[in-house]
Amino acid sequence: MKTELDAGDERPTLKTIAFLTGLGVTTVSRALKNGPEIGEETKERVRQIAKQVGYRPNRAGVRLRTGKTNVISLILNTEEGSMGLVSEMVYGITEVLAETPYHLVITPYSLSDPMEPVRYIVETRSADGVIISRTEPKDPRVSYLLDHNLPFATHGRTDMGVIHPWHDYDNESYAYNAVKLLAERGRRRIALSGPPPHLLYARHTARGFERAMRDMKLDIFPLNAMNVDSPAEAIRRDGREIGLSADRPDGIVASSAMSALALVGGLEEAGLKIGRDIDIVTKQSISFIGWYKPEILTIREDFRTAGRDLAKSVLAWIDGADPATLQHLVGPEASI
């Protein structure tokens, strides 16, 4: 035998509050939504009781009725690399969502079908917004989501002439500052070990690198084909070769902590001493290089801020903000 008052184990619903206040269920609903057609005094009373019984709206009920899922989906590539990217970004996102009714759902995909998760989310309407990482210059997921009116934000920019929220690390500025750091240490023959060339930020990095080299009148030391996505063994081998060759750079700008470590591994194997014979600059998200090998110069890239930023942008878009205002380029200076 179960009465309305028998709070017991049952979770309170609108009905519970309606019974407790003597009001109708509709009134309670409107009151908690602060609707204009409810008297101020009544609203206060309802809020009090709701608080007392620990009322929490039933997500399934809301979702079924309104279609609002209160879910943000983070789409992750399971082959993803950058050390700490996933954890830091996830933490950044949850930090923002914590103060909202939103939950974070992780939707993975393999490189074999990058469209699968977005299609799933759109077809089953299982999220109100989406965060995409590893953005491609022409990213089919972006057009698809735009076509289907699902708010999203990308980590990294696109190059397809469409407007959408994004957050990007200012790699041009990073490369520029990295070169400056090396120049300040008297380095003059500098090489760039950049990102995979098909990604847009490779272009940004190269631009910053080249501009700095011109500004400071240094010599670009060309590195063939090596990039940050190469297998670590290959990078290490490259480092070794560079170290052994007579004609070599005295400074290297790397685009990821992993590749920098592999490079350093190779260079040291060849007998070079970092900081004396050659200097290396790299980005890092979680600071571990500093207390391990302080000779490696680092500039910070903050993935947690990226996560926070992306989450805020998606939420803002969902709430009707203009996507054009939700684009953030964050430089190293902002997150040191």
Place this chain on the structure above:
Amino acid sequence: MKTELDAGDERPTLKTIAFLTGLGVTTVSRALKNGPEIGEETKERVRQIAKQVGYRPNRAGVRLRTGKTNVISLILNTEEGSMGLVSEMVYGITEVLAETPYHLVITPYSLSDPMEPVRYIVETRSADGVIISRTEPKDPRVSYLLDHNLPFATHGRTDMGVIHPWHDYDNESYAYNAVKLLAERGRRRIALSGPPPHLLYARHTARGFERAMRDMKLDIFPLNAMNVDSPAEAIRRDGREIGLSADRPDGIVASSAMSALALVGGLEEAGLKIGRDIDIVTKQSISFIGWYKPEILTIREDFRTAGRDLAKSVLAWIDGADPATLQHLVGPEASI
């Protein structure tokens, strides 16, 4: 004007299929669940049509009606450390969930209130199962979840005389093998830089370490108070001191890649050469040490397998399996 046939943009529901087959909604529901009271031929027909129209059950509908959320929640500490733990574990979990209707929701917490997320999940019944990391020997979350009959699995064991699914890396075996590795290289004075002593696996590690030292008749070199959770700078400083002192170990077993790197940093600063003057063994989850500094000896700890395992265990418990059968101790040998 909207007819049932007007598939258009509308998502198909049971009603759609009912209309298309001429059956009742209930029948369709039962048919798709392969209920015994429906004729084989009808079931087949329903399945066909369902497939054709791309029917996917509405999660909110199911959840509202049955209470089943089809959600597994991963509870993460936002101050979490171990490099790659989060991403690898998340990938492992999603890999298993991908073949099920379950979604993965990330629920974060800060150390200031570890109970908050479990309480939230239980009170709002927002997940069918929970995965806990950073398990404490006496973990209040474990008792709470047991009390409230919510299936879960822990990463790491507990020591509270209760039965529940867990997955643990066999740190005893790790430490034993690590010592063996050092002994094979002729090292005789070996130190342990273990986990924070209040965690259970510190005990396991110590046990394996000590057993190996006895078995191989080696000298334990005591290290004061240093552990893996110390700030990296402190570990580095310790490494440096060890390196400078005349009376020092010739081998160290470390319990995390981070601490090993910091140690090596300090040792090298003191002028020691790894592999010649001293050997270090560490666990690593994502193999980056190997191609960076192969002189550091590594034994693999596979967080992706841990994730897979934990996910499978929670699902099994949800499906009524006996929790006592869902406890897995995974040794290094299993995941090399």
Place this chain on the structure above:
DNA sequence: AAACGTGTCTGTAACGTTACAGCTTTAGTG
């Protein structure tokens, strides 16, 4: 005095699903 607002509140229906209690139809039994 009738009509009209206006400020509060209410009931009904619907979102998609499934448990449950029926309802036919057909075959089998005595």
Place this chain on the structure above:
DNA sequence: CACTAAAGCTGTAACGTTACAGACACGTTT
């Protein structure tokens, strides 16, 4: 031939929420 059992199917109600179309009381206007 009546009676029962089984097989196969159906309708109703409910999960918790909110949009919508009222309803009622009161004061104000015409």
